[in-house]
Amino acid sequence: GASLEWCRYISGKLVCGYRNFLTYTVIFYSPTGEVEHTLAFEEGYSIGGFSEEGTSREVVFYYGNYFTPPIVQSLNLDTYTLTLVDQTKVTFSADDFTVNTVTYPSLDGTSVPLTIVSKKGLVLDGSHPTLLKTYGGFGSVHEPSFDPGLVYFLEEGGVFAYAHVRGEGTLGTEWARSGRRGKKTNGINDFIAAAEYLIDEGYTAANHLGITGASHGGLLVGAVLTQRPELFGAAVPVVGVFDMVNFEKYTVGVFHQDEFGSVENPEEEAYLRAYSPYHNVRPGVNYPTTLILTSTHDNRVPPFHSYKFAARLQGNPGQRNPVLLRVEDAAGHNGANSLDGRLFEWADIYSFLLNVLQ
Numbered sequence: 001g002a003s004l005e006w007c008r009y010i011s012g013k014l015v016c017g018y019r020n021f022l023t024y025t026v027i028f029y030s031p032t033g034e035v036e037h038t039l040a041f042e043e044g045y046s047i048g049g050f051s052e053e054g055t056s057r058e059v060v061f062y063y064g065n066y067f068t069p070p071i072v073q074s075l076n077l078d079t080y081t082l083t084l085v086d087q088t089k090v091t092f093s094a095d096d097f098t099v100n101t102v103t104y105p106s107l108d109g110t111s112v113p114l115t116i117v118s119k120k121g122l123v124l125d126g127s128h129p130t131l132l133k134t135y136g137g138f139g140s141v142h143e144p145s146f147d148p149g150l151v152y153f154l155e156e157g158g159v160f161a162y163a164h165v166r167g168e169g170t171l172g173t174e175w176a177r178s179g180r181r182g183k184k185t186n187g188i189n190d191f192i193a194a195a196e197y198l199i200d201e202g203y204t205a206a207n208h209l210g211i212t213g214a215s216h217g218g219l220l221v222g223a224v225l226t227q228r229p230e231l232f233g234a235a236v237p238v239v240g241v242f243d244m245v246n247f248e249k250y251t252v253g254v255f256h257q258d259e260f261g262s263v264e265n266p267e268e269e270a271y272l273r274a275y276s277p278y279h280n281v282r283p284g285v286n287y288p289t290t291l292i293l294t295s296t297h298d299n300r301v302p303p304f305h306s307y308k309f310a311a312r313l314q315g316n317p318g319q320r321n322p323v324l325l326r327v328e329d330a331a332g333h334n335g336a337n338s339l340d341g342r343l344f345e346w347a348d349i350y351s352f353l354l355n356v357l358q
Contacts, residue, residue, distance in 0.1 A: 003172070008052040010059055011077055015050055021170060022101065022115065022144070026050065026061075028080070037080040044099040044115065046143040060085060065144045066117050066160065067097045067151050090151075096120060097154060104197035107189040110166070114194050115144075116203070117160040124202035129357035130159040130209050132195055136187040137216035138259055139169035139176035149346030156354055159203050165190035165220070181261045182271050188223045195224070195231045208357045210234035212349075215301060215333065216241065222277025222309060229287045234356040236349055238293040239301050239333055242309035244276035245269070251299045278309050284318035289356045291324045291349070295331040303327065324352075 002018040002025060009015075013036070014029040024047050028037040041047060041063055048070070049061035057077045064070040069088035076083070098120045103111040122128065131153065135142065142164060150160055164170045167179025167187040179187035195211070198204050209232050213221045218240020225235045245263055247253040261268030273279050281287075290313060294306035310325040326348060328336050336342045 008050060010050070010052045011057060013077055015052075015059070017047070017050070019141075021113070022142075024063075028077070039075075043101070044144055046145060064146050065099065066147060067092075067154065068094045069146045092151060092155060102197075104193060106166075106186070106193040108186070110186075110190070112166070112190045112193065113164040113171070114197065115162045115164070117150075117154065117162075119154055119157070122159065122203075126199070126202050126205045126208075128157055128159045128204050128208060129153070129354060130161065130198055130204035131353060131357075132161045132163060132191075132198060132209065132211045133217065134163045134165050134168075134187075134191050134194075134213050134220055135215070135217040136163075136165045136167040136179060136191065136213070136220045137184075138167075139173070140216075141169045147346070149350040153350050153354065158354070158357075159198075161194065161198060161203075163191055163194035165194070167216075180259055182268070184260065184271070185275060188220060188227070188275060191220050191224050192228050192231065195228070199231070206231050207233040210236065210353050210357050212236040212238065213240070214238035218242075218301075219244075219277065223275045223280075225287060225290070226277050226280040226282070227275075229285060232288045234353055235288050235290045236293065236353065237290070237306075237309075239295065239298055239335070240277075240292070240305060240309070241301050242277040242305040243279070244272040245279065247301075247305075250302050250304075278305075278312060281309075281312045281316055283316060285316070286318050286320045287313055287316070287323070289321040289323075291326060291352045293326045293328070293335070293345070293349075295328040295333065295335060297331060298333045300333040 002020040005017045005019045007016045016027050018025045023043045024041045026039040030036050045063045045065045047063045058074045060074050062070040062072045071087045072085040074083045074085050099117050101115045103113050106112050165187040169176045211221050218237035221235055221237040222240050222242045241247055263269040292306045292310045294303040313323040336345045
């Protein structure tokens with residue numbers, strides 16, 4: 001069922017947002033608790049706005065998804081009539097794409113949701129460049145957001161899939177706890193099983209499959225890359241945590257022991273080392289073509305993680321596939337600061353993926 005995500009008092013109305021996996025519903029209540037109006041959004045849309053500031057009889061909100069730029073609307077709180085405020089004009093039709101959520105079995109039999117985005121009428125012949133993504137930690141709730149680079153990837157026949165692995169909060173608190181500390185390998189196994197599902201079901205083949213993720217997602221990309229390199233054609237970890245043994249010794253790493261555990265505890269040090277990407281690069285293995293992204297001023301995950309991981313892969317005996325390092329200058333954990341910089345970043349990522357995975 002749906003869970004209450006937020007509640008606000010706006011101009012005499014109690015406005016509550018409910019979420020059931022990837023489906024949002026917003027309900028407007030009178031001060032005495034009667035339901036006055038319901039806004040139901042299609043599955044896969046993220047929403048925002050609904051500010052409680054001011055005394056206006058209008059409330060402004062927006063919604064969008066992977067291939068729909070945010071649509072801004074105003075709702076009259078007396079009549080509940082909607083007015084379109086703003087909608088970005090695009091050169092493609094959102095109707096050409098479809099979003100479908102399936103479940104697949106992980107290594108221990110747990111059913112994990114996988115959201116798959118593609119052009120309609122996709123033929124499952126194993127030929128499609130496919131990008132598999134996750135975040136996988138800190139109880140984070142996944143919010144689909146518009147990405148023009150992803151739209152180009154889809155227009156070129158690509159498939160996008162997001163694995164809602166254990167460690168995230170999209171399925172609730174227990175789901176998040178089951179991917180934390182000593183159970184971090186559950187999320188890693190879930191990510192690997194998602195790749196196997198996409199191959200087995202005919203969406204793609206190993207040489208056409210790429211993986212990506214940022215920050216904690218970069219850690220999972222590094223972990224599955226080092227554990228199962230034969231499953232992937234390309235990897236794009238972004239501002240990833242790769243050295244789990246030293247993470248807590250720098251910047252904010254010490255504050256994340258609730259999520260990862262601590263190397264000061266011998267038992268926890270053992271399981272951190274067991275999946276730490278930097279420590280599990282095996283001599284003689286030819287790892288997939290990889291593009292590692294970091295930023296010079298990242299104080300959340302220091303760039304040395306990316307520098308060390310890139311150097312270890314590049315210097316690994318037997319590494320024949322290219323391993324590239326892209327460093328954004330004068331930027332932090334969120335990457336490029338300007339629109340131009342962000343566009344160049346997207347262009348580099350998606351041109352790299354399409355070049356390698358075709």
